[in-house]
């Protein structure tokens with residue numbers, strides 16, 4: 001098998017080329033601080049970081065997790081972890097103690113890298129994580145000193161193409177989040193698609209608005225895109241339309257990768273605002289994460305003179321699978337066509353392939369480079385993703401006569417709120433931890449701006465008053481314990497949740513009720 005280390009591919013190869021002094025990252029901090037980091041600097045900083053991890057005793061395939069906002073340490077730290085041969089994991093900075101505990105416990109992470117501001121959330125669960133040996137705080141004297149003393153030369157682990165490189169936790173309908181493991185070779189597909197779909201060229205300034213706490217940030221903000229030698233803008237701060245336009249203008253961004261909710265929020269701020277900025281550098285705009293309807297695409301055309309190109313993929317696919325790309329006619333509202341090397345199809349529940357225009361499960365022929373290789377510690381779960389040699393996405397779609405794919409909806413109960421994937425079970429579990437709650441059923445409720453919002457149906461303990469104040473308290477409770485982005489924006493108290501005879505909450509019924517739809521077959525219901 002071939003030796004391959006994704007960090008070498010992404011950064012060192014550029015650092016050893018004529019691109020060595022080219023800017024890899026244009027970083028802008030939340031407080032406005034600006035930094036430029038060249039490919040050579042990224043290479044040396046990640047070497048140093050790798051040396052530091054070694055000094056803490058990290059071994060091949062140990063798990064190193066990052067719980068950081070979009071700061072430079074996250075970028076070179078992640079690359080440094082790959083260089084040691086460890087498995088690097090990231091966690092979105094909005095996560096609360098429960099979400100952190102679930103991930104660090106399941107992965108048995110040995111080292112966690114965080115900052116001063118986020119550390120208190122780890123402290124809350126530290127005693128429950130006996131295998132977490134070190135918590136590195138990037139501002140601490142201890143870490144700063146180790147970094148300063150560390151060699152900027154590092155003997156890179158001799159990882160092979162199929163060795164695990166990074167993992168991300170993602171949510172399904174049931175159970176706790178699952179650890180999706182990707183191998184070093186994933187970078188081949190990420191690089192290829194960054195070229196074809198993002199159309200990155202030597203002189204491009206590229207801005208990906210995603211966070212490396214999610215897969216988009218890893219595949220197209222660190223690995224695939226840096227490997228092409230693109231200069232990447234990283235903005236740590238929060239979204240406002242003014243800030244985003246200012247960034248596009250100031251850095252002369254030419255290629256932009258963002259998400260439908262952000263586009264809808266920009267649209268809501270109006271076209272006049274866009275026109276106040278000089279965005280003449282912008283030449284290509286792309287989107288991912290949730291359905292991109294014709295409306296925001298049309299608005300984009302009006303505001304920027306360009307179309308947003310939709311791309312479809314998942315944490316599990318590790319890279320883009322279906323996309324609109326330059327040279328291919330855009331059909332507004334379609335996700336585009338499968339990328340080269342990717343075989344897509346639509347199948348029924350038994351795995352039989354369906355014909356054109358017939359909606360069903362979107363599936364991909366097993367075996368592309370960035371396909372997940374494992375669900376951490378859950379081999380049966382991993383197997384359950386595959387049917388007759390096809391990987392089953394959990395999404396429903398259909399194919400038209402020209403080979404374009406159209407998104408229909410999720411086949412399961414997974415919620416997509418502002419493009420972020422949330423498992424109803426995790427939110428329900430967080431709610432029932434509250435002393436006033438007996439049971440909870442959670443659904444995604446369609447929302448014009450966010451795609452979906454999280455709505456919870458809650459039954460309360462006897463003697464607890466169903467007040468508006470309690471609703472707020474429950475929302476806050478989930479926000480703090482689970483995640484800042486995964487809390488119910490709407491709560492309804494109900495007497496009893498619809499359940500199957502075996503006691504499973506029927507979210508399908510809650511959703512139908514919410515949408516005012518026919519409730520469908522209720523023959524397995526306990527009583528309703």
Ligand code: WT7
Nearest residue numbers: 216288289290291311312313314315395407421
């Ligand atoms: C789910 C994957 C992979 C990037 C970030 C999301 C939905 C993703 C599209 C699209 C309609 C989309 C699907 C998918 N999704 N892209 N272009 N059109 N839906 O990764 O968090 O693993 O979510 O996002 O439901 O399964 P993720």
